[in-house]
Amino acid sequence: MIDPRFPARLLEDLSRGGSIAGPRTRLNLDRYGDESDDLPGLVPFARDGGGGAWYLDVEDRLQRGAGAVFYLHMSETYGDTRFIASTYDALLQRVSEGLHPHDMPSFDQLASEHAPKNTRVPGIEGLVDVERIHASTGRPATVTPHDDARCEGGFVARAGTPVYLSEHGRIYLVTLAGPALVEGVACAGGTELFRHPETGRPLRFTPSEPMVVEGLPLAPFHEVTIPDPVYFAEVSGVLARDHDVKGLPLAGGTHLSLSSRIFNGTLRADAVVAGSALPAGTSFELSNGVLRPPLIRGGAPS
Incomplete structure (x- = not known):
């Protein structure tokens, strides 16, 4: 639904639809969705085709004036917001002159x-x-x-x-x-530790002792990631010993990535992987359940 608080020129452009392009950016006009969680009260009116959106501050929530235009990519948060222009007309002028949204400083950069x-x-x-x-x-x-x-x-x-x-x-x-x-969690020195920003729980680290994650015996002194709904979709690490994973006989020393399905491994015995019979010692990688060449054959890692 088109917001009646939009300026007349924007309402007219939205009624026609289509795109407005400059030398370095494009506005695909589309009143496509609700306000951003990071920009409450700001109304989107265009996308750039790459995940970025332009918003109109119809109520001067960000104190740059009612009708000011801001840009925020869907993967970014409030601090990445960029003030682009004081009005929609000014935005069109700047786009025609070659503006790219990232020419403008983010809120974090200004702060x-x-x-x-x-x-x-x-x-x-x-x-x-x-x-x-x-x-x-x-x-x-x-x-x-x-x-x-x-x-x-x-x-x-x-x-x-x-x-x-x-x-x-x-x-x-x-x-x-x-x-x-x-x-x-015992963490080794000299390594990066990523903690959950709210709970402090270690999510990516290098353990200094063997540990078990999601039933997998993982070796020390190799980086481990712990599954999390927001930050890491999979568990990864190096198997501390021979271990069967998703029915496959994997060798100790295998670097492993695993979520609901297995992504890679090294076989310690002959096995069928994604419909293909592979000999012991084969290192494999799967993409969407399909084997990716080349397969590496040779002795299992020690």
Whole structure:
């Protein structure tokens, strides 16, 4: 349904449909859906064909003036929003002159223009440089500690490496300076730890001890991912020993990715994989349940 609060020229263009193109971007006019979860109160009126959408702020929610135009890609969040033009007419003019949405700074970039250095932030001991700020909350989004820094959660962040924080201040990505026990998981030092931004649960890490995930015996000192509805669709890691997975006899040392179906593996015995008889020692990869060539034949990994 076309919003009657749209300006007359936009209403006219929407009634005709079609596209408006400039040298570097295109507006496919279409009142196609509801407002974005990240931009409540803003009404979409066009798409770019690549997952991006233009929104009209009909009630001046973002305080750039009623009728201001904003751009946000469907895979991005509030901080990635870009103010494009003060009116629809101004947007058309800028598009005709060669504007691309990413020419304009995001809200996070604007908020980070004067990010402080040599400062302290909650949850991290010692001095840090703030590299990026969440426009939504005004809190640090990325910081770099000057020295190895103990963090809330009991682990130590490596000096000079970025630490990423959620909009609410929880560390969710960090390079560990040394071994750490995180939510009961023994993690190796020197590796990246990705934690759930809300719960702190480790979702991607390198364990320093053997562990079992989703029934799979996984080896230490190889990166592991834990399935999560939002962040990781599959479990991955290296099998600590010979193990049957989805009815297939896989060899210890196999790097494995698994969700509802198996994506890859190395056979320790002859088996039928996706309808093909394969000998022991074959490493295979599946795409949508179909074997992808070339198959690698040889001894199973040690």
